[in-house]
Amino acid sequence: MRIVDRFPNATQVLRLAKARNLAAVAAIALLAGGTAISFATETPAPANAGLTAAAPANSGYADLVQAVKPAVVNVRVERTASADEGQDEGPGQHMDPEMRRFFERFFGEQGQGPMQAPKQPQHERGEGSGFVVDATGLIVTNAHVAGGADKITVLLDDGTELPATLKGIDQKTDLALLKVEAGKPLPYVTFGDSSKVRVGDAVVAVGNPFGLGGTVTSGIVSATGREIGNGPYDDFLQIDASINRGNSGGPTFNLNGEVVGVNSAIFSPSGGSVGIGFAISSNLAKQVVHDLEDDGKVQRGWLGVQIQGLDEDLAANLQLDKARGALVSEVQPDSPAAAAGVKQGDVVVAFDGKPIERVGQLSRAVAVVEPGKKAELDVWRDGKQMKLEVAVGTMPTQDQVASAEPSKPTADQPKLGLALAALTPQERERLGLDKDVQGVLVTQIVPGGPAEAKGIQAGDLILSIDRKPVREPKDVVAAIHHAHETGAKSVLLYVSREGNERFEAVPLATS
Numbered sequence: 001m002r003i004v005d006r007f008p009n010a011t012q013v014l015r016l017a018k019a020r021n022l023a024a025v026a027a028i029a030l031l032a033g034g035t036a037i038s039f040a041t042e043t044p045a046p047a048n049a050g051l052t053a054a055a056p057a058n059s060g061y062a063d064l065v066q067a068v069k070p071a072v073v074n075v076r077v078e079r080t081a082s083a084d085e086g087q088d089e090g091p092g093q094h095m096d097p098e099m100r101r102f103f104e105r106f107f108g109e110q111g112q113g114p115m116q117a118p119k120q121p122q123h124e125r126g127e128g129s130g131f132v133v134d135a136t137g138l139i140v141t142n143a144h145v146a147g148g149a150d151k152i153t154v155l156l157d158d159g160t161e162l163p164a165t166l167k168g169i170d171q172k173t174d175l176a177l178l179k180v181e182a183g184k185p186l187p188y189v190t191f192g193d194s195s196k197v198r199v200g201d202a203v204v205a206v207g208n209p210f211g212l213g214g215t216v217t218s219g220i221v222s223a224t225g226r227e228i229g230n231g232p233y234d235d236f237l238q239i240d241a242s243i244n245r246g247n248s249g250g251p252t253f254n255l256n257g258e259v260v261g262v263n264s265a266i267f268s269p270s271g272g273s274v275g276i277g278f279a280i281s282s283n284l285a286k287q288v289v290h291d292l293e294d295d296g297k298v299q300r301g302w303l304g305v306q307i308q309g310l311d312e313d314l315a316a317n318l319q320l321d322k323a324r325g326a327l328v329s330e331v332q333p334d335s336p337a338a339a340a341g342v343k344q345g346d347v348v349v350a351f352d353g354k355p356i357e358r359v360g361q362l363s364r365a366v367a368v369v370e371p372g373k374k375a376e377l378d379v380w381r382d383g384k385q386m387k388l389e390v391a392v393g394t395m396p397t398q399d400q401v402a403s404a405e406p407s408k409p410t411a412d413q414p415k416l417g418l419a420l421a422a423l424t425p426q427e428r429e430r431l432g433l434d435k436d437v438q439g440v441l442v443t444q445i446v447p448g449g450p451a452e453a454k455g456i457q458a459g460d461l462i463l464s465i466d467r468k469p470v471r472e473p474k475d476v477v478a479a480i481h482h483a484h485e486t487g488a489k490s491v492l493l494y495v496s497r498e499g500n501e502r503f504e505a506v507p508l509a510t511s
Contacts, residue, residue, distance in 0.1 A: 207250025304335020417449015
């Protein structure tokens with residue numbers, strides 16, 4: 001069971017697989033021939049039916065569950081961990097360092113010998129869920145369920161156990177595609193259109209929580225389009241149907257018996273369901289299916305830019321009406337974006353005619369474009385909107401992708417709340433920077449100041465202010481004074497931290 005803390009407090013987002021130390025990712029299956037499971041909903045009551053009318057005798061989910069449950073499976077995985085994985089700590093792990101060195105000298109390294117038996121490889125088992133999407137035996141589950149497994153066994157609803165092979169996996173969407181040979185057509189379910197799912201719609205989840213196969217829970221859709229920090233292509237339905245460990249990879253159904261989500265994570269302080277679960281949207285899953293069924297890999301469109309979101313200060317600094325779009329913080333050389341004329345500091349506000357409100361929308365929109373196709377970019381630059389045409393590329397396979405103290409301020413002096421220093425050869429070497437990298441080093445942050453509020457930290461390197469390169473602390477001071485004199489409310493810092501570069505609009509304060 002992997003636990004991923006995606007939130008700033010103690011509450012955690014937990015992978016739902018009932019598996020320990022199984023790192024993986026998943027993909028989704030392409031619907032093929034065969035007889036699909038279907039479920040017809042009851043005819044709605046007439047519009048003039050009174051609120052006190054008796055409910056139909058069969059007002060629950062029994063018919064739906066009876067129809068779809070035969071296509072939901074348990075996924076059992078086995079893995080042999082190395083001798084260094086999953087081991088309990090030896091008796092000498094927490095002893096005084098001098099005492100540990102004594103035992104290592106006389107009894108072997110890390111207490112081997114009389115103090116500790118040699119470590120042995122560990123055999124691990126885990127369980128998750130999945131569902132059949134093709135009569136020939138294609139099964140969808142999560143990557144973190146099936147990834148890294150030495151052996152995968154699928155338990156059908158009728159009790160049949162079948163060995164499964166991993167046909168394809170996609171780490172970025174946490175989806176995986178399995179294949180079983182049943183010797184006969186299997187009952188299967190189909191994907192619905194998750195773009196039509198509305199907040200408040202009723203849903204049903206079926207899976208294998210805590211190893212209790214065939215468990216059914218119900219609830220509603222609490223939110224759509226959730227981004228939980230899982231990856232660049234996050235597109236989750238938030239549901240309150242109870243899902244727990246072991247539900248990973250299982251389906252969430254609408255009332256027509258169509259899969260609208262693939263259960264993947266929960267938001268929980270304790271590891272159990274608290275009514276906040278996340279299911280990968282079916283439309284995202286369907287996009288992954290075709291590539292995985294073909295060759296086990298996913299081919300995505302690529303622009304070659306680093307992007308970030310905007311807050312209100314950034315939007316105001318860039319003269320944008322509100323915080324929207326995706327701000328380009330870096331354009332990679334020789335990339336499709338560079339060829340199209342995209343520049344650092346541009347804000348992409350639409351892609352191929354569709355508005356971009358958040359960063360994740362651009363990532364997903366570009367990813368589904370067939371490499372080689374041309375698309376239109378609407379970018380905001382220097383206070384006006386312009387159009388660029390870009391030939392979308394193929395995503396690389398590996399993500400190939402003089403003063404230490406501030407002077408005392410005079411009246412009405414603009415400030416950011418930081419101290420600066422020139423980038424010395426020693427600091428350049430410590431930070432691992434190339435000799436051609438220029439900037440000004442942040443040495444101190446004033447508590448409660450504008451820079452601290454925007455997340456600037458000591459050790460950050462300011463590369464430019466308002467898109468003008470800076471090399472010395474005096475360059476920064478001059479840029480701040482110029483912004484203040486022209487009536488600007490903030491300055492646009494381009495900051496580097498551990499190789500990651502981003503823009504921050506830092507409000508100007510006066511003393």
